[in-house]
Amino acid sequence: MRVYFDYNATTPMASEVVEAIARVSRDAFGNASSVHHFGQQAKAVVDEARSAVAALVNGDPSEVVFTAGGTEADNFAIRGVADASEATGRKHLIASAIEHEAVLNTLRALSRRGWRTTLLPVDETGIVSPERLREAIGRETALVSVMHANNEIGTIQPIRELTAIAHEHGALMHTDAVQSAGKIAVDARALGVDLLSLSAHKFNGPKGAGALWIKRGTRIQPILTGGKHERNRRAGTENVPAIAGFGTAAQLAARKVADQQERVGRLRDRLEEGILRSVPGTVVNGARMTRVPNTTNISFDRVEAESLLIALDLEGVAVSTGSACSSGSLEPSHVLRAMGLPAHRTQNSLRFSLGLFSTEEEVDRTVSILPGLVEKLRSLTRTGRSVELNPAQQRG
Ligand SMILES: Cc1ncc(COP(=O)(O)O)c(C=O)c1O
Numbered sequence: 001m002r003v004y005f006d007y008n009a010t011t012p013m014a015s016e017v018v019e020a021i022a023r024v025s026r027d028a029f030g031n032a033s034s035v036h037h038f039g040q041q042a043k044a045v046v047d048e049a050r051s052a053v054a055a056l057v058n059g060d061p062s063e064v065v066f067t068a069g070g071t072e073a074d075n076f077a078i079r080g081v082a083d084a085s086e087a088t089g090r091k092h093l094i095a096s097a098i099e100h101e102a103v104l105n106t107l108r109a110l111s112r113r114g115w116r117t118t119l120l121p122v123d124e125t126g127i128v129s130p131e132r133l134r135e136a137i138g139r140e141t142a143l144v145s146v147m148h149a150n151n152e153i154g155t156i157q158p159i160r161e162l163t164a165i166a167h168e169h170g171a172l173m174h175t176d177a178v179q180s181a182g183k184i185a186v187d188a189r190a191l192g193v194d195l196l197s198l199s200a201h202k203f204n205g206p207k208g209a210g211a212l213w214i215k216r217g218t219r220i221q222p223i224l225t226g227g228k229h230e231r232n233r234r235a236g237t238e239n240v241p242a243i244a245g246f247g248t249a250a251q252l253a254a255r256k257v258a259d260q261q262e263r264v265g266r267l268r269d270r271l272e273e274g275i276l277r278s279v280p281g282t283v284v285n286g287a288r289m290t291r292v293p294n295t296t297n298i299s300f301d302r303v304e305a306e307s308l309l310i311a312l313d314l315e316g317v318a319v320s321t322g323s324a325c326s327s328g329s330l331e332p333s334h335v336l337r338a339m340g341l342p343a344h345r346t347q348n349s350l351r352f353s354l355g356l357f358s359t360e361e362e363v364d365r366t367v368s369i370l371p372g373l374v375e376k377l378r379s380l381t382r383t384g385r386s387v388e389l390n391p392a393q394q395r396g
Contacts, residue, residue, distance in 0.1 A: 007355035049247025070199030083221035126286035153286035154295030205249030265293030274367030
């Protein structure tokens with residue numbers, strides 16, 4: 001039995017998505033910009049997907065710009081707003097300290113170009129306080145970027161309150177909803193934001209397909225130069241099959257989100273309670289109430305996370321330490337560090353993330369093998385024997 005509990009890294013595609021991609025690859029191969037029949041056929045596929053993605057976040061199809069994933073959507077939001085604001089004298093960007101690297105490293109790149117940047121701290125709950133934003137924001141702030149749900153601990157941020165503060169100061173608000181879309185209802189209008197990032201592969205769609213939702217009227221510059229695709233907002237021939245898969249995944253997500261939220265939430269709680277009960281020295285990281293329903297991040301006292309990850313993998317259970325992109329670096333998670341957790345918790349934590357195909361049997365199997373694995377690793381540490389890590393297995 002192989003168990004996949006790493007849905008926050010990526011998800012298996014739904015069969016409907018695989019079929020849509022295959023069908024479109026075969027039957028609608030045209031260039032969506034071409035005037036002839038083949039082009040119009042491809043354009044119709046893109047338009048249908050655009051409507052589905054817009055509906056998932058309660059947006060208008062004209063507000064959706066397709067990108068090559070969440071990373072590009074985040075880059076577009078931040079660099080695009082920065083480029084559009086430069087002439088106005090606003091040269092300050094704010095993000096939270098627990099953002100994904102797609103946001104953090106974009107801010108770093110802009111700070112090298114002379115932008116002032118501020119990272120908002122979080123407390124031990126892993127939630128950004130609106131008060132901290134009030135202290136940091138000013139007349140120079142062009143954009144505030146705070147993720148909707150965190151990828152490592154799942155905490156949901158108070159985006160509506162943060163947006164109100166950003167807008168009071170004339171700044172735009174971006175939220176990276178890559179880890180919330182498909183897991184909980186995401187309503188861009190209710191959140192009040194100006195820009196919202198999505199990525200298809202986090203909710204059973206294909207990799208390399210994402211979107212930036214841009215509220216009508218928002219001032220933003222394209223970041224790619226080229227043709228007039230996506231109404232002059234994102235140059236490059238549309239990846240029609242991937243966009244079709246994204247649209248299908250968005251439709252499925254919209255239809256299933258309420259049921260899945262409950263079903264997956266029950267499984268996550270069963271897993272979490274099972275681990276806390278059967279493995280001594282375990283603690284959940286981050287607020288347990290204000291979380292997406294599929295994620296739990298647990299520290300295992302006196303166990304190195306990478307060793308436990310490998311031991312679990314050898315038993316057929318796939319989990320992760322922090323975010324996949326930083327796995328293998330053996331760097332403690334920047335998210336847990338920002339929460340002020342001590343080293344024994346930042347270095348000993350595993351993320352279990354569940355999803356569409358997760359089952360009770362998988363949860364019970366994981367809970368049944370964990371106590372033995374943890375005890376074995378602890379006894380090796382006690383006897384002073386080091387656990388060899390195979391470098392090939394360290395990669396996320
Ligand atoms: C919160 C968050 N933002 C952005 C991304 C990047 O998305 P993509 O993998 O589509 O580039 C990820 C993926 O791990 C993520 O978790």
